[in-house]
Amino acid sequence: MALILENIAKHVSLTPEEQALFLSKLETQTYKAKTILLNAGEICKHSYFVNSGILRSFNINDNIVEHVLAFACEGWWMSDMYSYFSQKPGQLFIEVLEESEVISLSKENQEQLFLEIPKLERFFRILIENSLVANQQRLMDNLSLPAEERFEKFCAKYGTLVHKVPQKQIASFIGVTPEFFSKMKARLLKK
Amino acid sequence: MALILENIAKHVSLTPEEQALFLSKLETQTYKAKTILLNAGEICKHSYFVNSGILRSFNINDNIVEHVLAFACEGWWMSDMYSYFSQKPGQLFIEVLEESEVISLSKENQEQLFLEIPKLERFFRILIENSLVANQQRLMDNLSLPAEERFEKFCAKYGTLVHKVPQKQIASFIGVTPEFFSKMKARLLKK
DNA sequence: AACCTTTCTTAATCTACATTAAGTGCTTTT
DNA sequence: AAAAGCACTTAATGTAGATTAAGAAAGGTT
Numbered sequence: 001m002a003l004i005l006e007n008i009a010k011h012v013s014l015t016p017e018e019q020a021l022f023l024s025k026l027e028t029q030t031y032k033a034k035t036i037l038l039n040a041g042e043i044c045k046h047s048y049f050v051n052s053g054i055l056r057s058f059n060i061n062d063n064i065v066e067h068v069l070a071f072a073c074e075g076w077w078m079s080d081m082y083s084y085f086s087q088k089p090g091q092l093f094i095e096v097l098e099e100s101e102v103i104s105l106s107k108e109n110q111e112q113l114f115l116e117i118p119k120l121e122r123f124f125r126i127l128i129e130n131s132l133v134a135n136q137q138r139l140m141d142n143l144s145l146p147a148e149e150r151f152e153k154f155c156a157k158y159g160t161l162v163h164k165v166p167q168k169q170i171a172s173f174i175g176v177t178p179e180f181f182s183k184m185k186a187r188l189l190k191k
Numbered sequence: 192m193a194l195i196l197e198n199i200a201k202h203v204s205l206t207p208e209e210q211a212l213f214l215s216k217l218e219t220q221t222y223k224a225k226t227i228l229l230n231a232g233e234i235c236k237h238s239y240f241v242n243s244g245i246l247r248s249f250n251i252n253d254n255i256v257e258h259v260l261a262f263a264c265e266g267w268w269m270s271d272m273y274s275y276f277s278q279k280p281g282q283l284f285i286e287v288l289e290e291s292e293v294i295s296l297s298k299e300n301q302e303q304l305f306l307e308i309p310k311l312e313r314f315f316r317i318l319i320e321n322s323l324v325a326n327q328q329r330l331m332d333n334l335s336l337p338a339e340e341r342f343e344k345f346c347a348k349y350g351t352l353v354h355k356v357p358q359k360q361i362a363s364f365i366g367v368t369p370e371f372f373s374k375m376k377a378r379l380l381k382k
Numbered sequence: 383a384a385c386c387t388t389t390c391t392t393a394a395t396c397t398a399c400a401t402t403a404a405g406t407g408c409t410t411t412t
Numbered sequence: 413a414a415a416a417g418c419a420c421t422t423a424a425t426g427t428a429g430a431t432t433a434a435g436a437a438a439g440g441t442t
Contacts, residue, residue, distance in 0.1 A: 061335050069331060082324045118309055125316040132323040133273045139330050140260060143366045144252050146428075166389065175334045180429050182391055337398075357419065371399055373421055 001028070003075055004049050004103055011126045012119045021116060025109040031096045038094040044083035046104040050076050053100020054164060058172070059091045068173040071097075071161055077127060097165055142175060147184060150174040192219070194266055195240050195294055202317045203310045212307060216300040222287045229285040235274035237295040241267050244291020245355060249363070250282045259364040262288075262352055268318060288356055333366060339375060341365040 001023055008014060014022065028051065031037070038044050040059060048055060055072040057080065069092065072078035083090025084107060096102070114121045141150055151174055155162055162170070171181035192214055199205060205213065219242065222228070229235050231250060239246060246263040248271065260283065263269035274281025275298060287293075305312045332341055342365055346353055353361065362372035 059331065065335065067331055067334050069327060081320065081327065085320045085324065114313075118312075121309075121312050121316060122305075125312060125319065128316065128319050128323055129272065129276045132319055132326060133276065135323060135326045135330060136260060136272065139326060139333065140250065140258060142330065142333050143258050143363075144256065168389070172334075176428095177430060178390075179392085179431080183393095183429090186391080359419070367398095368400060369420075370401080370422085374399095374423095377421080 001026075001103075003051055007049070007075060008120075008123055012123045014117065014119065018117050018119075022113060022120070025105065025113055027104045028101060029104065030099065030101050033096055033098045035096040036093060037096065037102070038080060038083075038090075038092065040091050040093050041089050042083075043087055044080040044090055044092075044094075045087075046106050047077055047079040047084060047110065048072070048094070049103040049105070050074055050078065051101040051103060053102070054097040054161065055094055055100065055102070056097055056165070056169065057092045057094050058169075059093065066172055068169050071158060071165065071173070073158070073160060081128075081131075147174060147176045147180070148188070151181075151184065151188075192217075192294075194242055198240070198266060199311075199314055203314045205308070205310065209308050209310075213304060213311070216296065216304055218295045219292060220295065221290065221292050224287055224289050226287040227284060228287065228293070229271060229274075229281075229283065231282050231284050232280050233274075234278055235271040235281055235283075235285075235298075236278075237297050238268055238270040238275060238301065239263070239285070240294040240296070241265055241269065242292040242294060244293070245288040245352065246285060246291065246293070247288055247356070247360065248283045248285050249360075250284065257363055259360050262349060262356065262360075262364070264349070264351060272319075272322075338365060338367045338371070339379070342372075342375065342379075 004026070005014075005019055005023075008022070031053075037046075037048060037055070050072050052074055055078050056068055057070045057072075057078060058066050058068045060066050070078065078094060080090040080092040080094065082088075083092070087107065110124075114124075141153055145153070151170075154170065154174055167181060167185075168178035171178045174181075176184070195217070196205075196210055196214075199213070222244075228237075228239060228246070241263050243265055246269050247259055248261045248263075248269060249257050249259045251257050261269065269285060271281040271283040271285065273279075274283070278298065301315070305315075332344055336344070342361075345361065345365055358372060358376075359369035362369045365372075367375070
């Protein structure tokens with residue numbers, strides 16, 4: 001459980017008692033690759049923190065095309081934020097990509113914690129602020145950069161993933177077809 | 192000042208004293224069209240709330256191409272979130288599009304308020320949550336929808352703006368050139 | 383090992399959108 | 413009122429990336 005406490009300590013400092021209280025609200029579980037943690041149409045009742053392994057979130061367009069919204073690896077949080085915040089059915093799937101140890105924090109427990117340890121409200125606000133900034137940057141990148149540069153940015157940010165997740169999912173993340181991605185990669189290797 | 196209090200009341204309820212304290216930290220000012228509230232390279236020291244009028248944020252790519260990140264009209268907040276949160280120089284410009292009455296909340300005053308009225312921490316967390324969800328949706332739309340549908344979504348969300356801001360800025364927002372946007376519009380009108 | 387399924391590659395063809403360029407009508411400036 | 417500057421349009425041409433279709437690798441499963 002050290003990782004998640006470090007993660008928190010980066011933004012707010014908890015007393016040992018607060019740490020214990022926080023940990024008591026969490027559940028840790030190991031999942032095999034391909035486990036679906038959340039289906040589209042369901043209400044997202046947990047935020048997930050990745051102790052080890054990789055998760056991804058995606059949606060399926062018109063029941064055909066998958067679009068990867070995000071990856072989460074060690075030390076990252078993941079959920080369907082729309083559904084989690086609003087407690088309404090969402091459009092995202094969350095899937096385990098390789099055997100992963102995942103900590104779950106339920107929405108209810110999170111609300112509880114906000115009351116018992118108000119500092120955590122600050123912590124989660126900062127997490128979301130950072131997500132928002134990253135998302136805006138990605139949006140601008142998608143509007144202004146060609147696929148090749150979007151891929152470079154992906155590598156810079158998720159370097160560890162490049163050889164761990166299927167290429168077609170990276171293609172989807174940066175917004176191109178697997179075929180085009182393959183061609184682009186061959187082009188890049190020539191240089 | 193009623194509008195901003197209503198805005199807050201949607202998410203947290205303040206006592207009259209808290210309301211007064213909050214208002215005392217704000218500055219209201221009227222700006223003419225084309226006023227630049229923030230330049231790229233500067234540190235964003237304020238969040239802006241639009242009482243009336245329209246703001247937009249954008250960046251300039253390679254010193255040439257403008258990309259519109261967001262519009263803010265009556266009742267919306269705007270800032271360069273990256274720069275505002277981190278207090279480092281940002282890449283965004285914020286510009287007044289038509290004569291606007293704008294409330295400024297400085298970063299310092301916001302921090303103060305978080306200490307004096309912790310409920311506000313919750314309010315701003317919710318604001319940011321909503322932004323994040325909207326941003327993720329827009330990102331997915333950009334990855335999966337053709338320009339025409341992105342424009343429809345724009346109209347649904349910013350209907351009031353369609354005839355108020357220059358077309359080329361809408362084009363930029365949805366991620367196409369003004370020329371293509373013009374052609375697309377002509378095509379849509381035929382239907 | 384043999385089979386099946388999924389991922390990746392290659393190549394031809396196609397299309398949504400970009401680029402370039404020219405022209406039209408506005409507003410703003412002088 | 414002319415000049416200048418923008419915003420918008422139209423049209424020709426160009427291209428990044430999609431689509432389709434096929435085969436080659438690479439896992440998984442029995």
